[in-house]
Amino acid sequence: MNIRAIMSHFPPGNTMTSEDMFILDENSEDLGITRDKLMENAGAAVARVIVDQFGPLDGTHVHVFCGQGNNGGDGFVVARHLASQAMAITVYLVGDPALIATPESRANWNALVKSPYSVQLVTLKDSTQVEKVRGFDSKSIIIDALLGAGIKGDVREPVASVIRKINALHEATRCPVVAVDVPSGLNMDDGTTGNAVVNATRSVTFHKQKTGMIARKEITGSVDIMPIGIPLEAEWLVGKGDVKQLLKNGRDARSVKGMNGKVLVIGGSKQYTGAPILSALAATRCGVDLVNLCIPEAAAIIARMASPDLIVTPLDGSSVTENNLKELEPRVQWADAILIGPGMGRDPATARAINKVCEATITAGKRLVIDADALKAVATDTSIMNHPNVIITPHAGEFAIISGTRASDLSTLEQKLIAAREFALKHRCQIVLKGPEDIVMNARRCKINLVHTPAMTVGGTGDVLAGLSVGLASRHGTSPDRMFSVACAAIHVNGLIGLAAEHQKGGPFITASMM
Known part of the structure; x- marks a missing residue:
């Protein structure tokens, strides 16, 4: 498959840093x-x-x-x-x-x-x-x-x-x-x-x-x-170098609780309880110090039983609405990075709350991951995505909704790259377009992830990705370039975990909780 013409819109530049060289060495070895x-x-x-x-x-x-x-x-x-x-x-x-x-x-x-x-x-x-x-x-x-x-x-x-x-x-x-x-x-x-x-x-x-x-x-x-002899794919494809470079620096020996990432996950509804729990658990595995899961009270007891490592905040009502905004506001201020969307449902009242939380997050200068139902909610006002501290994680169907692209025009990798580029040029966010070839893109950079397995088509693997994204963003997303690196590392690690789960089970019989 020749995608050279499309990738030429994202020239890697004529110079490189020591970080670039490290990534290329590692990715070349992968190839x-x-x-x-x-x-x-x-x-x-x-x-x-x-x-x-x-x-x-x-x-x-x-x-x-x-x-x-x-x-x-x-x-x-x-x-x-x-x-x-x-x-x-x-x-x-x-x-x-x-x-x-x-x-x-x-x-x-x-x-x-x-x-x-x-x-x-x-x-x-x-x-x-x-x-x-x-x-x-x-x-x-x-x-x-x-x-x-x-x-x-x-x-x-x-x-x-x-x-x-x-x-x-x-x-x-x-x-x-x-x-x-x-x-x-x-x-x-x-x-x-x-x-x-x-x-x-x-x-x-x-x-x-x-x-x-x-x-x-x-x-x-x-x-x-x-x-x-470094191949173009070492720059075009996400590889282990992208992950290792992001994670090279360990914790400060004098750090205290909270210095290494505070994550807020907002999600869930009476009908969907598993998605935000999967996201929150994935975030805890990214080396962050604290993860606060805000979830409707009907699902809070399930979340508490899922793991003692989570701070679970029950929200009044069977879904997140504007009535919960006052309670969410101090938690947004507390967090380094916020994930919103998993399992929230498509109630209009919930959509209004999602938009207001996203606006508050951006105003506060926090890092934001928008996933699942939250993507559909912000489709009415895509200006929320006009910020480099925002990562969006749509599959092709969700991307069609937020971009206005016909689903039939998102069938091939070339079509997805063209559509994603058009969207990236209008918005400054980090796009993770999930599919048989995952695309990570912003207005200046583009990489493709090929590491995953068809076994990951089961429900919940995208929620794990969202959790990885917000966890890594809380620790490492300190600049727009770092947010792109976070998106690359999250999608690659998600694929590696899926492959590992499939290997351990001896076949394509995995669930997201195994990841």
């Missing part, structure tokens, strides 16, 4: 492009640039300075590729070989260990051993593969001393210094530096230019942007 393949491609790309720019190398001594991470692994690959062409290759490992951080880097180091005649290996375990660095002249080439994309702030020893040595050697000999991906010591996100940074004459960066390199030509020198 079968493993880290060792990317490392091999990266190192080979640097070697090609060096040969093109400085070859022939038969009179050149190439000095490759490598750290213990994947940037160092790239350097090991560069050395191996140049070994047959250069007069001499010396690889300086700054650190202990036993502490090389990743399997792919260790594999490439071991390959050099088994090539003792073409590559000389030198280890620099501390700053006192920098004196081992020698044998440079104007025909030498220095390759900087010390630190990768994640460096922020000051550089630790012995790397800092080695960086200063590299700069001194360049000043003394005027030999070229080629940085692998990013000059060591340069923050690739904002271009800041700490106590030491390699002053490269040339940088070979991968896939795209890095945001922090653009205005730092005095550090990067000339920049070559080289492809390394």
Whole structure:
């Protein structure tokens, strides 16, 4: 299926941050492009640039300075590729070989260990051993593969001393210094530096230019942007990288109750009790501190029996109406994120209450997830969805109602992408359009989730998704970009949970409560 023309409306940009790179690495692995393949491609790309720019190398001594991470692994690959062409290759490992951080880097180091005649290996375990660095002249080439994309702030020893040595050697000999991906010591996100940074004459960066390199030509020198085989799908499809990046930062060691997310779920009616309970339980599994479920009193006892982890607030009446607004107002102010809609029914009085709660939520600057019956209620005033702090989670039928699109025009992925884009351009919310291919979209970005199972067509799985969305939003939805990331992570995790439930049961016989 070729959706390139539609996805071209959402160009990922010509630059990338360290977060973008992390996501692409992880998602590429999901697609079968493993880290060792990317490392091999990266190192080979640097070697090609060096040969093109400085070859022939038969009179050149190439000095490759490598750290213990994947940037160092790239350097090991560069050395191996140049070994047959250069007069001499010396690889300086700054650190202990036993502490090389990743399997792919260790594999490439071991390959050099088994090539003792073409590559000389030198280890620099501390700053006192920098004196081992020698044998440079104007025909030498220095390759900087010390630190990768994640460096922020000051550089630790012995790397800092080695960086200063590299700069001194360049000043003394005027030999070229080629940085692998990013000059060591340069923050690739904002271009800041700490106590030491390699002053490269040339940088070979991968896939795209890095945001922090653009205005730092005095550090990067000339920049070559080289492809390394990252597929378009690593950017187009939601993958584990989107989830891992969102969840990378743990709780503050000094945090107290309430600092890690307070969720309010408003839902339920006399007829529908299960949906809001499923949503609230899903939210509790997102690492939030507190979940308050506001549900009509007829269903409150069932909710209390569902889990002692929920704060259950019974609302007067058999459904949520404007009579409950006074009671809901302080709870909206209390929460970080609010979910409204699961199981609320389509009573006109309920619809009026839903619209007023949504307006109050947006006015209060809270994050809002609109699902199920609430989507139908706000269809009469879609301005409620004109805010980046809002996530909507419709299936095709619900999307047809809120967008005015004919259901027959939402049959294919291409049709859904076109309709969702038209809606996104008019509204600033985060759209999660559920279906055989889930679409996550806002006015600037679009991703597709393919991770789920037909077994999830049972009732309640959308309520679990809504709960995941509000739970993640309460902890991580701190900006419009983060809200898009929340939507991506929620739909992907929901699919993974469905697959896990199906696997555990040995077939497509699952219920939402199993998730």
